[in-house]
Structure formats: C-alpha cells, structure tokens
Amino acid sequence: MKSTPLSRANPLALLTIGLFAIVGSLGVRDLRVGLVTVAVVVALGAVLVPRGSHGAWRLLGPMLGAASVALSTWLLAGRDGELAVTAGLRILVLAIPGVWIAPLIDPQRLGDYLAQRLRLPARPVAAITVSLQRFEALGATWTQLEWARRARGLGPGADPVARLRHVSALTFGLLVGALRGSARTAVAMDARGFASARWRTWAEPAPWRGVDTEVVLGAVALAALPYALSYALAAWL
Amino acid sequence: MSVTPSESGRPVGLRFEGFGWRPAGSRRAALSEVDLSVDAGQRVLVTGPSGAGKSTLLRAAAGLLGTDIEGDMSGRVLVDGAAPGTHPIGLLLQNPADAIVAESVGRDVAFGPENLGVPREEIWRRVSEALELVGFPYDHHTPTRTLSGGETQRMALAGALALRPGLLLLDEPTAMLDPDSAGVVRRAVAAVVAATGATLVVAEHRLEPWLDRVDRVLVLDADGRLICDDTPVGAVTRNWLALERAGLWLPGLPPPRPVPVSADLARPSQLVSGDVMCAEALQLRLRTRSLRGAREQLALAGVDARLTSGRIHAFTGRSGAGKSTLVAALAGLIAPTSGAVRAHPSMAAGLGEHPHRWRSRDLAARLGWVPQNAEHSFVSRHLVDEVRATSDRLGREVDVPAVLETVGLGRLATADPYRLSGGEQRRLALVAALAHRPLVALLDEPTVGQDRHTWAAVVGWMTALTTAGCAVGVATHDEDLLNSVVAESTVLVAGRGGDRR
Numbered sequence A: 001m002k003s004t005p006l007s008r009a010n011p012l013a014l015l016t017i018g019l020f021a022i023v024g025s026l027g028v029r030d031l032r033v034g035l036v037t038v039a040v041v042v043a044l045g046a047v048l049v050p051r052g053s054h055g056a057w058r059l060l061g062p063m064l065g066a067a068s069v070a071l072s073t074w075l076l077a078g079r080d081g082e083l084a085v086t087a088g089l090r091i092l093v094l095a096i097p098g099v100w101i102a103p104l105i106d107p108q109r110l111g112d113y114l115a116q117r118l119r120l121p122a123r124p125v126a127a128i129t130v131s132l133q134r135f136e137a138l139g140a141t142w143t144q145l146e147w148a149r150r151a152r153g154l155g156p157g158a159d160p161v162a163r164l165r166h167v168s169a170l171t172f173g174l175l176v177g178a179l180r181g182s183a184r185t186a187v188a189m190d191a192r193g194f195a196s197a198r199w200r201t202w203a204e205p206a207p208w209r210g211v212d213t214e215v216v217l218g219a220v221a222l223a224a225l226p227y228a229l230s231y232a233l234a235a236w237l
Numbered sequence B: 001m002s003v004t005p006s007e008s009g010r011p012v013g014l015r016f017e018g019f020g021w022r023p024a025g026s027r028r029a030a031l032s033e034v035d036l037s038v039d040a041g042q043r044v045l046v047t048g049p050s051g052a053g054k055s056t057l058l059r060a061a062a063g064l065l066g067t068d069i070e071g072d073m074s075g076r077v078l079v080d081g082a083a084p085g086t087h088p089i090g091l092l093l094q095n096p097a098d099a100i101v102a103e104s105v106g107r108d109v110a111f112g113p114e115n116l117g118v119p120r121e122e123i124w125r126r127v128s129e130a131l132e133l134v135g136f137p138y139d140h141h142t143p144t145r146t147l148s149g150g151e152t153q154r155m156a157l158a159g160a161l162a163l164r165p166g167l168l169l170l171d172e173p174t175a176m177l178d179p180d181s182a183g184v185v186r187r188a189v190a191a192v193v194a195a196t197g198a199t200l201v202v203a204e205h206r207l208e209p210w211l212d213r214v215d216r217v218l219v220l221d222a223d224g225r226l227i228c229d230d231t232p233v234g235a236v237t238r239n240w241l242a243l244e245r246a247g248l249w250l251p252g253l254p255p256p257r258p259v260p261v262s263a264d265l266a267r268p269s270q271l272v273s274g275d276v277m278c279a280e281a282l283q284l285r286l287r288t289r290s291l292r293g294a295r296e297q298l299a300l301a302g303v304d305a306r307l308t309s310g311r312i313h314a315f316t317g318r319s320g321a322g323k324s325t326l327v328a329a330l331a332g333l334i335a336p337t338s339g340a341v342r343a344h345p346s347m348a349a350g351l352g353e354h355p356h357r358w359r360s361r362d363l364a365a366r367l368g369w370v371p372q373n374a375e376h377s378f379v380s381r382h383l384v385d386e387v388r389a390t391s392d393r394l395g396r397e398v399d400v401p402a403v404l405e406t407v408g409l410g411r412l413a414t415a416d417p418y419r420l421s422g423g424e425q426r427r428l429a430l431v432a433a434l435a436h437r438p439l440v441a442l443l444d445e446p447t448v449g450q451d452r453h454t455w456a457a458v459v460g461w462m463t464a465l466t467t468a469g470c471a472v473g474v475a476t477h478d479e480d481l482l483n484s485v486v487a488e489s490t491v492l493v494a495g496r497g498g499d500r501r
Helices: A011-026 A031-048 A056-076 A081-104 A107-116 A122-133 A135-151 A160-194 A210-236 B054-061 B105-115 B120-133 B149-161 B179-196 B232-238 B240-245 B323-330 B360-366 B383-394 B400-406 B422-434 B452-467 B479-484
Strands: B014-023 B031-038 B043-047 B071-079 B089-092 B167-171 B199-203 B216-220 B226-230 B275-290 B293-308 B312-316 B338-343 B367-370 B440-444 B471-475 B488-493 B496-500
Touching (some): A011 A107, A011 A210, A031 A081, A107 A122, A122 A160, A135 A160, A135 B275, A135 B360, A135 B367, A160 B089, A160 B105, B014 B054, B031 B216, B031 B226, B043 B054, B054 B071, B054 B089, B054 B167, B054 B199, B089 B149, B120 B179, B149 B179, B167 B179, B216 B232, B226 B232, B226 B240, B275 B323, B293 B312, B312 B323, B312 B452, B312 B479, B323 B440, B323 B471, B360 B383, B367 B422, B383 B400, B400 B422, B400 B452, B422 B440, B440 B452, B452 B471, B452 B479
Parallel strands (some): B043 B216, B089 B167, B167 B199
Antiparallel strands (some): B216 B226, B275 B293
16 A cells, blocks of 8 residues: 555544535535535545545445435526536535545544543543444344345345345344444453553554644645635636 | 552452342343352363353453343352452453454553553553463464454453453353364463463363363352362262263263254255255355455355255364355355355256345245354244244244254243353254255354253254255364264365365
C-alpha cells in the first residue's frame, strides 16, 4: 500500500475530514459549485486515498443516496432539473469523503486517541474499541445462521414477503447471537481486570504530528471550497 | 479495588464455604453446598459431566457471578481470604475467539495490564515475558484474526499471565482444539505453572491428559455436588465407577457403547444405492468482510470426495485444513469457486446435479447438516418445535418424543434451546438436523469437547443412519470416532485432499 498523508494521519485527524464534509456540503447551493466541488473531492481521493481502500463499489452508497435525493427534489420542487442535480451533488460532497475515510480508521488507534487526546472516559472507550474489532464476527455468525436455516428447509424462496420474513428471522438470530457472544466477551474482559479498572493506562501513545495538522487544514480547505466558489461566482460572473 | 504490584504474582489459595448458585431464570441449581479449600500453589483438576457446574465454579472464583452473570448465590467464595476481584486472577475460556479484545497480539495481551493501570514500559515488558512463557511463535504485531484456535488460546493464556495472577482458572481450555494444538496448549500451561508457581484450577471432561500435571482431582455430579476429592491416582482407582457413570473420559477406558437408536427414526423414504454424492476437484475461496474491506482465503484447493450409501466417510486434518468448508460445500451451502459437487441423478430427482443451486426445501428434503456451533442453528423457542421444524416444512411425520428420548432430552421437551448446557445443545442440534430423515447426513465436528453421554448419542445416531442406508459425511479429528464407526477417511492438508485410509 502506497503511503499517503491519509494513511499516516491519526484517526482523529481523519474524522475531521468527515465532520468538515458536513460543513462543506451545506455550501453547495449552485450546480456549477457542486460540479467543481465533487470533481475536486474525487480527484483528491484518487490521489490521496491509499489503494486497496477506494474500491469503486464503495461509491455505490453515496451514488444511490444522491440519486434518490435528486429524484425526490425533482418531484417535490417543481420538476426543476438544476435544483435536483445540485441537491444530489450536495449529498456526494457530504458522503464520499466519509466512505473513503472509514476503512482507514483503525478502531484500536481511534480508542487510543479518544482516550488520550480527547480525554474521554477510559472504560467506555475501551468497550467501544473491543466491540468495533468484533464486527467481523457478526458476518461469520450471519453466514452460520443462513446456512442452518437453508439446510433445514427454512430458507426463503423467490417470494419477496418470505424473503423479508427470512431476513428478519436472521436479524433476530444475529442479535441473540451477538448478545450471547458479547456476554462471553464481557466475562473474558472482566476476568482481565476490566471490571475493577477505574482508570487505565494505554499501551500505545497518541502523538499529534505534522501530518495530522496538514490533514486537518486540508479538511478545512475542502469545506471552504464551495463557499469560496460561490463568492467568486457572485463577484466575478 | 486496585491491585498493587506487591500483591500480584504470589500464589494464592481459594475457598468455597457452603457455596451454591442458581442461574437467573433456571429452576435447577448449578452448584449446591460446595465446601472446598484449595491451597496456594496447588494444581487441581475439576471434572464432571456436561452441565455439572464446572464453569460456574471457575466463574465464581473469578468473581464474575452476580456481576456479569445473573442469579442467586448462597454461601461465599474467598480468594486468599478476601472477596474475589482483589487479587489478579487469570481465567481462560473454552472458546478462545470469545476472549479476543484487540486487532494485534501485543495489544490483546496488553489489555490486562492496561486495566491494572500499569505504566507503558512495564506493560510491554509484561507482554514480551508472557508471550515468551507460553512459547508464542510470532511477534506482537501479528493480527489476532490470522491465528489458529491453538495459537489464539496460547495468546489468551499470555493475556491472563500479563496480569501476574496468583491463581489460574482454565475452563475446558482445549475443548475446541485439535489433538496436536491441545497438546501444545497443555504443555504451555504446565510450563507457566512451573515458572510462576501459580495455583491452578482446570475444568475438563477428559482426565487423562491432565492427570500427571495436577495433584488433586475434584469431581462434580450432574446436580453440581462434589462427589470425589482425591489424588489423581486415587480418583481413577477408587472412584472409577462413579466417574464412568458421570460420563467422563478415563485413561484406558474404551469409548462408550453407542446409544441404541432405532433405524426407523432415520430411514429415508427413498434410498439410493452406491455413490450418492461426490466432490470433483473442488476449489473454494471464502470471502470475509470487515469494517476495513474484504479479504479472500483459499479454503479448498482441489478436493475429491464421495459419499456412499450405508457408509460413514470422515474428513480429517488439522484445524484450518478445510474440513468444515468441505462438509458445508457437500451440504449445498456454498457455491464452488471451481470444480463441482454433484448429486446422483436419482437423489436429485429432476433438480439438476448441483446441490448449491437447489431451493432450501428441496435441499432439506434430501440432506441434513449438523453444524459445529449448535447455538447458531436454533430456529424455535421450544425443544419440541425445534425437532419438528423441518419435518413440518416438508410435510413429513416425526415421532418427536422418541427422537428426544434417544438423546436424553425427553424430560426437557418444553424447555428453551438456549437454556440447555453445551452438551445438551449439541445433542439437540444433532436430532433437529436429522429428524426429517434425509438421505445424506453431513456432520461438522459432532463430538469435539463432548462428554461420553453426548459422544454415545452422536455415534448412536450415526450408526442408525448407516443401518437405514443413508450416506454420512463427517468432519472430525476424534480418534475414537474414526476407530469405531468410520468406514473410510480422507485427510485434508491445507485445503488439499490427500491420503485415504
């Protein structure tokens, strides 16, 4: 994996990109501004997001969201094409940075930074860190539940109602499984001193380095872009 | 309750005084009137049948009852004369996967010292020392998810040691492991105990591998009462009969006689003779998805296998060799990446020869799959409904009371599957997957970590299946099973089908 500022930055710095994207998206009020901002976001992403974590399928979610917002804007706001597309672009500006940043965030390091930089309470932070890294186990449980139901003749056919019922049965099974699994993990955690830990130390430090500041400044600049573009358009065109 | 450095590391004693425990929502007490004292530095084996309360005893000593686990307690537990929780205690659980708390080995082992508020330099000193003590083969940047079961269990042992515990509690630490990995874990435990002098309490079904590593054996009966407290030699000589009746595996004792199961309970409506199913050059890539993208792994790299009516075919090999994946693929649950799984035309009966393409109902009408993790297979809230679920779906008759009786669950017919003990859940999953009388039965590690009662029930059903003319495939590394009923076996090595015997 090629090293870029985004792969070296700490998780808090990465999170600011997502937060500032909210601010930036609110500045998209014009079709041209929207097009330029989305182009800049995609171009920056292509350069800065390390390979391996910017699969095209990740953009599917934001695309669908943008399309549905554009469609409903078109239907509800007098079938105005420009307004509709702008609304869609706003969603892309909001969501694309997030879907690219999310896979770069290491739950363990996020915990280190939340506790040591932001001074959030140690126990909840440690608990969240553990549960995030157990996410993968949920996928395995889902597969097991699906296999068991299929092998026992309880899988869904083509009927959409049956499919819906099947998914809700699996979801319930997953919840039960997750609860029981997390109860066992809680036992393991408490047996390792978590029960009586009022404060805890952290095995890794959470330093703030130059690259982190650069990433935050970049996030601010990206958020400012649509506002600057709007201002320029109003002033000169 | 914080632990000061001077308190840690010293072996501590353990005492139960009139101790009893009834889990919340259960009518039956898990433990009753236990009076017991373990001296500092003593090494104790606690044994008893599935559901006897061995785990409960260990959790009580770890101070987890009443906090993590709800229920009614009577009497008291003392660790070094004080309430549990004051001294660091090392607890190892049956499934090491449940104990993983971090993405890298180093951070996982560091979790305990972090909780104790140990300074950073000291944390890493303890991590290195603990990993060395258990003979861990990789460095601490190794991702935890890439470890095998045995490696994960050794990491968990290191995680416990990093607390510098004066008392080590091991709850069936090798139940989920293959024999080689289990041996490595037991040797690591022995080395650790020799080096630290910590008091050891280990719960297990199988006495033999631990007998020369402990100096005292305690036996609980099915009702959670202490029925034997003796030296290892005394336990197996003086209490032999009681131990055998309790369903324990004893040195030199042959495997139990299979429970008699009527072949009528297993007989399919239509039989196919000869080879019923086969796998040809079967290749399988498995994809796992996580928050940070997906990764792929080659689970099977070209395997040939066949299932023949009236015979049991075993798939063996170390953990991670692809046994479970092969059994799931034969059961029509995963689509092959290349190669094929084929069903005999008279079994397919007009459906096409690839089981993974069949509809769920058509698949169930022909096949039964017993998963390794029983808990994830339950679809009902009562045992009765659990056993009849598939038959109802297929419109087949099933004698539910007779089926439940074969696995000793007759009196629990209206209970909730989740309330059963581990062994009972395993037996329920077995009959729930087979009660609709499929032509082909596929079982994934049906006997691993089970007591003799469950073993006899599983083998009883496998025998009934073959008598009835079914084709049976089983993923297993249980030597007793291989030597008793298995007709033919394929050894898998790293996803490749190798030797036959």
